[in-house]
Amino acid sequence: MMTEQRCRPTAAEPVARRDIDAYSPPWADFAAFFRHRKDDDRTFLIAVSRGQGTRAEWSVGQWRNAVYNVADQLSRHGVRAGNSVAVLAHNSAETLALTFAVWLLGGCLVPLDPRDGDERHEEILQECGARWIGVDSGVESVARARRHASADTIVVGGLMSTQRREHPAVIGGPLDAPALRMHSSGTSGRPKAIIIPMRSILLNCHAMQEAFGWTPETRVLTVLPISHANGLLINSFLPWFVGGSTVLVDKFQGSTFWHIAAETRATTSSIVPTVLEYLLAGEAGDHPAPLMKEVISGSGPLRSTAASEFEQRFGIPVRQLYGLSETTAVLTATPPRTGGNLEPRLRKSIGTAVPHAQVDVVDSNGIPCGHGVRGEIVARGGMLMTGYANNDAANTKAFSGGWFHTGDRGYWERAADGKIWYFLEGRLKESIVRGGLNIAPQLIDEVVATHPLVQSAATVPFANRWQGEEIAVFVIASGDLTEAELLAWCAERLEPNMCPKVVIFGSEMPSTSVGKIRRSALALQLAGELARFWETSFRTETRGHRPAAVVPERRADTQSPLPAAQ
Missing domain, CATH: 3.40.50.12780 (ANL, N-terminal domain)
Structure with a gap:
């Protein structure tokens, strides 16, 4: 038999919930x-x-x-x-x-x-x-x-x-x-x-x-x-x-x-x-x-x-x-x-x-x-x-x-x-930690979304041997857009440490019923495809360079083991 479940407040709760004015x-x-x-x-x-x-x-x-x-x-x-x-x-x-x-x-x-x-x-x-x-x-x-x-x-x-x-x-x-x-x-x-x-x-x-x-x-x-x-x-x-x-x-x-x-x-x-x-x-x-x-x-x-x-x-x-x-x-x-x-x-x-x-x-x-x-x-x-x-x-x-x-x-x-x-x-838990630097994925989303052929975009981390986490972006495009073109676009507009290294194109964005991106679900969805970049060392060029800004120097073996967290 079900019983009515009540909320039990904590001792700290009344302090934060106290009225701040006379209304x-x-x-x-x-x-x-x-x-x-x-x-x-x-x-x-x-x-x-x-x-x-x-x-x-x-x-x-x-x-x-x-x-x-x-x-x-x-x-x-x-x-x-x-x-x-x-x-x-x-x-x-x-x-x-x-x-x-x-x-x-x-x-x-x-x-x-x-x-x-x-x-x-x-x-x-x-x-x-x-x-x-x-x-x-x-x-x-x-x-x-x-x-x-x-x-x-x-x-x-x-x-x-x-x-x-x-x-x-x-x-x-x-x-x-x-x-x-x-x-x-x-x-x-x-x-x-x-x-x-x-x-x-x-x-x-x-x-x-x-x-x-x-x-x-x-x-x-x-x-x-x-x-x-x-x-x-x-x-x-x-x-x-x-x-x-x-x-x-x-x-x-x-x-x-x-x-x-x-x-x-x-x-x-x-x-x-x-x-x-x-x-x-x-x-x-x-x-x-x-x-x-x-x-x-x-x-x-x-x-x-x-x-x-x-x-x-x-x-x-x-x-x-x-x-x-x-x-x-x-x-x-x-x-x-x-x-x-x-x-x-x-x-x-x-x-x-x-x-x-x-x-x-x-x-x-x-x-x-x-x-x-x-x-x-x-x-x-x-x-x-x-x-x-x-x-x-x-x-x-x-x-x-x-x-x-x-x-x-x-x-x-x-x-x-x-x-x-x-x-x-964005959410603190969604921060990407690349080489010890905390990066808010929403800041990258906004830049990627300014491309005229991008309908929507969401940035996610993926496990990488050299940086801990690297940056990928999932994109729904409205026209003929290549990965190289979008990476060049980002290199012109983002600091080097914030540039995506991988672009994955798709047709459906995981989201809640009010349109919030389910970023953790998206990261899990893309984990298999991104696993091959575990061993890849991405070269980061100076801001403003063309497509060479982010070039894979080494590709991962598809059988490379992933860390347990992945």
């Missing part, structure tokens, strides 16, 4: 927050299903009634405050209503990514002890949920009730109780279960409202999966917080993005770099003129040249944000621009700290780094997670020294306006 969410529970909107006749949700060719719309009052009805349905199945409820999180109105209803009852939502297999879903169900799986009424969704004998299936449909009603008899618990159980992306290790209380969600929503400048006139186009924090909290939940509205699209497709944006009068969209790249790569045909005032990019490093190209082509400003599931949603964001372009060096920045968050960069001893010095990005504030579920070792490490340690490498600079701007270079 505190003014509501006693989620029910009080949910009732605070009084604009019942304004549109809150437009749900667009490209697969079914449908569009449905809910006003604030209709949405409230829909959520109350779903909460009653959950209550009849026995869901109470403190219970975990899994939701097979397709981008549908029913899924979003389930989310609000679980929170209304004081439960902990456990989103299941539809892209994951049944085995992964069952693993999550067993870990969190959820006794229920909520799904929309789609045939495939219901069938998948019912394959899990360990949990009861709750099917939700028919949300269009217009009958006005009072809130359900059974409503939630305190704001500090667990409200959301997300999982880390697993790009640098096994995914960890992240516990976030409703108070952190509401506090971070207030921070985002202030940082983004969103108002009741804001309408967000949601094309990211709501099984992840960006799609769920920024695109779908934050609009309710600010009194605005959201457009929920079942799945992103570049060919329909601008049409849907124009038809629904969306004013913004929080996307990921992968989506922005697809929009840039789309055909230049005629599109309806959207009302978008800006797009926001997060969940991964954005090429500065891609952001500039997007602004020039579509006339829409691009802002960057940075955050992790462990920080609820957002830690930093590019401030809004009153006009003109960002100066070139700030184009690469992830912005300044949002309200209610304290951000810094520290060295390996926890000492703050100076201007431009690389280190680990750390944070404090009430928006932080409670902790990793049932993982004391990970909690102790993450909350050491009175900070939350993001595991991300970065630095800071002070801009002309006196503000501190932060810069992200």
Whole structure:
């Protein structure tokens, strides 16, 4: 029999999670927050299903009634405050209503990514002890949920009730109780279960409202999966917080993005770099003129040249944000621009700290780094997670020294306006150690990706007898490109120690559902092909030389033994 799994915080946790300013969410529970909107006749949700060719719309009052009805349905199945409820999180109105209803009852939502297999879903169900799986009424969704004998299936449909009603008899618990159980992306290790209380969600929503400048006139186009924090909290939940509205699209497709944006009068969209790249790569045909005032990019490093190209082509400003599931949603964001372009060096920045968050960069001893010095990005504030579920070792490490340690490498600079701007270079664990020098692979990615025939690129290390680790780059090309040509391109633009030595071309990039490169998986995938370079000594020439910059002087025997770490 499954038991409910709780998160046990460490002694260090309250220090990092302590509020850094006087703001505190003014509501006693989620029910009080949910009732605070009084604009019942304004549109809150437009749900667009490209697969079914449908569009449905809910006003604030209709949405409230829909959520109350779903909460009653959950209550009849026995869901109470403190219970975990899994939701097979397709981008549908029913899924979003389930989310609000679980929170209304004081439960902990456990989103299941539809892209994951049944085995992964069952693993999550067993870990969190959820006794229920909520799904929309789609045939495939219901069938998948019912394959899990360990949990009861709750099917939700028919949300269009217009009958006005009072809130359900059974409503939630305190704001500090667990409200959301997300999982880390697993790009640098096994995914960890992240516990976030409703108070952190509401506090971070207030921070985002202030940082983004969103108002009741804001309408967000949601094309990211709501099984992840960006799609769920920024695109779908934050609009309710600010009194605005959201457009929920079942799945992103570049060919329909601008049409849907124009038809629904969306004013913004929080996307990921992968989506922005697809929009840039789309055909230049005629599109309806959207009302978008800006797009926001997060969940991964954005090429500065891609952001500039997007602004020039579509006339829409691009802002960057940075955050992790462990920080609820957002830690930093590019401030809004009153006009003109960002100066070139700030184009690469992830912005300044949002309200209610304290951000810094520290060295390996926890000492703050100076201007431009690389280190680990750390944070404090009430928006932080409670902790990793049932993982004391990970909690102790993450909350050491009175900070939350993001595991991300970065630095800071002070801009002309006196503000501190932060810069992200990637995961610390992903650093390539070549001859004792730590190299951030994302810096190489960005240079390789500027080649006009490179669609996407990812840099990985491979074991090498002479340097410990050498550098390879995996490339998806959009035209006829040779290894020698790309190596010459890199030699012109990178320091010698950062130049790739091997180029491997392919057609599919391993990535998460929100577009983050699964670099460790890619390295494993390429390990066999790169093993033959174990004995190769690569000559490194002076920066600016042509293809001779990186020439194999000696080739490895294909039977050469690999170190155990490989």
